[in-house]
Amino acid sequence: MSSITLSPGLVYYPDYLDRPAQERLLQSLREITKAAPLFTPRMPRTGKPFSVRMTGCGRLGWVSDKAGYRYQPTHPETGAPWPAMPDQVLRAWESLGAYPYPPDACLVNFYEPAARMGMHQDKDEEAFDAPVVSLSLGDTALFRYGGLERTDPTRSVRLRSGDAIVFGGPARLIYHGVDRLMPGSSDLLPQGGRLNLTLRKVTTPL
DNA sequence: GAGTAGCA
């Protein structure tokens, strides 16, 4: 499998999932959203909605509302436990994550064609020794990444359907975001858009 | 500061 190191600890795997694997993963995500519908996260304090909608699977899910960012074991609207993580997702973690414990959370972000994600760090976890593994499905995204300080210089890379990217070691806490999608760049999702899965170890092992 | 607006 080919990989490209974008910056120390940030590794890009183009075409990690072939088309049949993407279709299998998409079918799993349809089942997940049936049990755990997409919801609109909101900014702490202001309540401003994200343009991305999200859900998740696994033991814990990430939610954001006026009260703040947090991981919790239940869906914020239905109150039900998150659906189980598909085997395919666990296998991706095992092959890309190189971490001796299974992930606690798989966040599923759905980008409509106009959705964006501002630059941020993934730092609501306890286990920063564990990597974050990201899988892309659907329309190509212009992904931007920088360094550990918000003011560090940034670069961008196009993440296409089936690509994976891993934030580990010195890149675990880098700032990153999605500038925009390239509408119509993939026919995987019938109505367009992009799904991004991020696999995380949330709590410290033990 | 996981939001937006606006300008270089």
Place this chain on the structure above:
DNA sequence: ACGC
């Protein structure tokens, strides 16, 4: 740069 803003502002909740």
